[in-house]
Amino acid sequence: MVPVLTPLALIARRWTPTPRTLRRAALSAVVMTVFIIVTGGAVRLTGSGLGCDTWPKCTDESLFATPEQGLHGAIEFGNRMLTYVLSAAVGWAIVAARSTKPWRRGLTRLAWAQFWIVMGNAVLGGITVWAGLNPWTVAGHFLLANALLTVAVITWQRTREGDTAPRPRVPRPVRKLSWALLVTSALVIALGTTVTGSGKHAGDSSDVPRMPWDWADAAHLHAAAAWVVCALAVAMWLVLRVVDAPDDTRARARDLLIVLLAQGGIGYVQFFTGVPEILVGAHMLGSSLMWVAVLRLALSLRERPPAAAPTLPVQPGSAVAAAV
Numbered sequence: 001m002v003p004v005l006t007p008l009a010l011i012a013r014r015w016t017p018t019p020r021t022l023r024r025a026a027l028s029a030v031v032m033t034v035f036i037i038v039t040g041g042a043v044r045l046t047g048s049g050l051g052c053d054t055w056p057k058c059t060d061e062s063l064f065a066t067p068e069q070g071l072h073g074a075i076e077f078g079n080r081m082l083t084y085v086l087s088a089a090v091g092w093a094i095v096a097a098r099s100t101k102p103w104r105r106g107l108t109r110l111a112w113a114q115f116w117i118v119m120g121n122a123v124l125g126g127i128t129v130w131a132g133l134n135p136w137t138v139a140g141h142f143l144l145a146n147a148l149l150t151v152a153v154i155t156w157q158r159t160r161e162g163d164t165a166p167r168p169r170v171p172r173p174v175r176k177l178s179w180a181l182l183v184t185s186a187l188v189i190a191l192g193t194t195v196t197g198s199g200k201h202a203g204d205s206s207d208v209p210r211m212p213w214d215w216a217d218a219a220h221l222h223a224a225a226a227w228v229v230c231a232l233a234v235a236m237w238l239v240l241r242v243v244d245a246p247d248d249t250r251a252r253a254r255d256l257l258i259v260l261l262a263q264g265g266i267g268y269v270q271f272f273t274g275v276p277e278i279l280v281g282a283h284m285l286g287s288s289l290m291w292v293a294v295l296r297l298a299l300s301l302r303e304r305p306p307a308a309a310p311t312l313p314v315q316p317g318s319a320v321a322a323a324v
Contacts, residue, residue, distance in 0.1 A: 008094070008095065008098045008099075009098075011095055011098070011099055012098050012099040012103070015099050016099055016100070016101045017096045017099055017100060019159070021096060022096045022097070022100055022159045023156070023159045023160065025089075025092045025093045025095075025096035025097075025159075026093050026096070026097075026111075026152070026155045026156040026158075026159045027156055028089040028092060028093070029086075029089045029090050029092075029093045029111075029114055029152045029155065029156075030149070030152045030153055030156050030292070031089075032082075032085060032086045032089040032090075033086065033145065033148050033149045033152050033288075034149065034285070034288045034289070034292070035082070035086075036079070036082050036083070036086050036145070037142070037145050037146070037149070037284065037285075037288050038281065038284055038285050038288070039078075039079050039082055040079060040141070040142070040145065041280070041281050041284040042075070042079075042281060043075055043076055043079045043203070044138070044196075044201055044202075044203035045201055045277040045280055045281055046071075046072070046075055046277070047072060047203065047204055047205050048071070048072040048073075048075040048076045048203075048204075049076065049128075049129075049133045049138075049202075049203030049204045049208075050072075050076070050129065050132070050133060050203070050204040050206065051065070051069055051070075051071075051072035051073040051074070051075055051076030051077065052065060052069070052073060052076045052077055052080065052129065053129070054129065054130070055125070055126030055129045055130065056126060058073065058076075058077050058080075064077060065077035080125075083118065083122055086118060087115070087118055090111070090114045090115050090118055090152075091115070093111045093114065093152075093155060094108070094111040094112055094114075094115060096111075097110070097111040097155075097159075098111075104163055106158070106163060107155065107158050107159065107163075110151060110154060110155040110158060111155055113151050114148060114151050114152055114155065117144065117147055117148040117151060118148060120144065121141060121144045121145060121148065124137065124140055124141050124144060125141055128141050132206075132208065132209070133202060133203045133204055133208045133209075134209060135196075135197035135198070135202075135208075135209060135210055135211045136197070136211075138193075138196070138197065138203065139193035139194075139196070139197055142193055142196075143189070143190065143193065146189060146288075146291060149288060149291060149292065150291070150295060153292055153295045153296065153299075154295070154299065157295075157296070157299045158304075161303065161304035161305075161306075162304045162305050162306030163304065163306075164304050164305055164306070165304070166302040166303065166304050167302060167303050167304070167305070168301065168302050169245065169246055169249065169300070169301055169302055169303055170240070170243055170245050170249070170301050171243055173239075174236075174239055174240065174243060174245070174301065175301055175302075177232065177235060177236055177239060178236065178297065178298045178301055179298075180232055181229065181232045181233060181236060181294060181297070181298070182294060182295075182298055184225065184228050184229050184232060185229050185290065185291060185294045186291075187225050188222065188225045188226050188229055189287055189291060191218070191221055191222040191225055192222055192287060194211060194213070194218040194221075194222070195215055195218045195219045195222050197210060197211035197218075198210050198211040198212075198213055198214065198215040198218050199215040199218075199275060200215070200275065201275065201277070201280060219271055223267065223268075223271075226260075226263075226264060226267065229260065230260050230264065233253070233256050233257055233260055234257065236253050236256075236297070237250070237253040237254065237256075237257055240253050245301075246300075248300055249297070249300040249301060252293065252296050252297040252300050253297055255293050255296075255297075256290070256293040256294060256297055259286065259289050259290050259293045260290060262286060263283065263286035263287070263289075263290055266279055266282050266283045266286055267283055267286075270283055
């Protein structure tokens, strides 16, 4: 009985992506994830969160935004359409990973994980609309988008590596410091959602519920955690120089410091200027770039060299044997 091939298997049989194409496919998912995080913030900052008042349709009668919904409807509907662009980027990563020769099962699973997170976050976005922009579901929507960004960055990094067991490039205490930096950075992002959830940018001009605390107190706690991240990043940069870490790892520590400096500056300016929308949007972009920088730094502390090609035994009487 001839096995039935799936569409992906048929594509893989006829196409083999180059390493550059594979890396570009994975990078496209990273870029689109950052882009949709920022545009999702734009929906909230323009008060368009309920521009489409239901889901999956835009109105009870129409799948698309109507002229009566005005600019807010167009913005919200446009952001929904970007989900399809993101899905296309993730789909390209899936096809490229599946078509790589030899087939890399782990890489393909990472690409598929992105697809399922996109689908799950689309549903959570619909629940957020049904719940009238409940701040807890809005926070969950944002955090799940960052989970997608995490998997996308890991997938991108894995396209540059082999499938052997990871091998450390720095001493164990440095890797522990990296874990502390990762956990604290994730905490900063989570605390940022409490600032958003209690602040004035609720996402719509109607009476949207807010988280039950003062946004200024939440902002101070968020800033305190950010200072801890900065201290850990400086410590990491210094330690990597002391242990003579590889040049690329030290460069990623430097990049993280640059991003943190810019992000901290934007954060304080927006706080003391009444959180204007444009600066809040820039801060959201900075949040994504910070998380990408933290992940890339952590991933650079180990390597996965390509598996060595098997050597064939020399046959007696062959040209190789004669030359030995």
